[in-house]
Amino acid sequence: MATPFAQVDLPDGIGGRQYIVKRGSYISTSATIAAPSQVSRDSGENAYTYTGFMAGANSADMGLMYDSNVGIGSAxxxxxxxxxxxxxxxxxxxxSPYNQVQASNAYMAGSQVTFYAWYNYEKKIRMKVDGTAICADLGCGRSADTPLTTIVTSNTAYDIQPSSFQKWKxxxxxxxxxxxxxxxxxSNIKVDGVAVPSSAFPTPDEDGATVTRDANNNVTITVTGK
Incomplete structure (x- = not known):
């Protein structure tokens, strides 16, 4: 059964956030990203699906941003x-070569992707995304649903140590x-490849959103606005 939680203010917008208090070098999770009918925004707004972490003075939001003008003809x-x-x-x-989901290319709306996030991968912050893109390359020279991997790393070597790590999100x-x-x-939320126990999920934050977690520790975040 869904449990209602107190609304809190998230900076710069609205949404839901679930922290995961479990130490480890990386987090992985499958995510079903919103279909076009599940996203609405004005020209001054953007929709995001993130994982990430907090570690002392450092934090990162690592994931995907919605774009309504991709594909051939931006259609x-x-x-x-x-x-x-x-x-x-x-x-x-x-x-490179894990850089083809950008420009005119994007992961399919309404599909499932898998996120991996590290706070210290050879001293840098790193994200990997596996999913199905709408094209085979960044220019959409071939419009065909294509499994593609994206890897993004920080330009700065932060060298974040385990002692400063606080939580995933x-x-x-x-x-x-x-x-x-x-x-x-x-779904399938893991730290260092091991499923996260229920005890690692504190009360989530909601701001114009509803966050629910089921018996399998699948977390659903629905943003509806205020």
Whole structure:
């Protein structure tokens, strides 16, 4: 049964956030990302599905951003990789050849992807995404549903140590005003390849959203606005 939680203010928008208090070097989770009918936003807003972490003075939101103008002729909708590190979106790079989901290409809206996130991968912050993209390459030279992997790493070597690590997180948000909608379902949540126990899930944060967790520790975040 879904349990209602107190609303809290998330900075720069609305959404739901589930922290996961479990130490380990990386988190992995499957995520069903929103279909176009499950996302709404104005020109000044963006919808995101994230995993990430908090470690001392460092934090990262690592995942996908919704784009309604991708594919051939910008006529499709999809989700593009993005990382925000300590509030900055420009301090990371896609790693070739795992860099084809950008520009006109995106992961299919309404599909399932798998996220992997590290806070210290050879001293850098790193994200990997496995999923099905709408095209085979970033220019959409061939429009065909294509399994593609994305790897993004920070440009800075943060060298975050386990002693400063606090917690992982999964989120679905809409930035901007207190309107818009989004939905993400996170399943098979693991740390270092081991399923996370129920005791690792504290009370989630909700701001214009509902966060529920079932008996299998699948987390559903539904953003509906205020």
């Amino acid at each position: 499709e909708q999809g989700w593009k990789p993005t990382i925000q590190i300590n509030g900055i979106t420009t301090n990371s790079s896609l790693i 999964v989120l679905a948000v809409v930035t901007g005003d207190d309107i818009g909608k989004n939905k993400s379902v996170f």
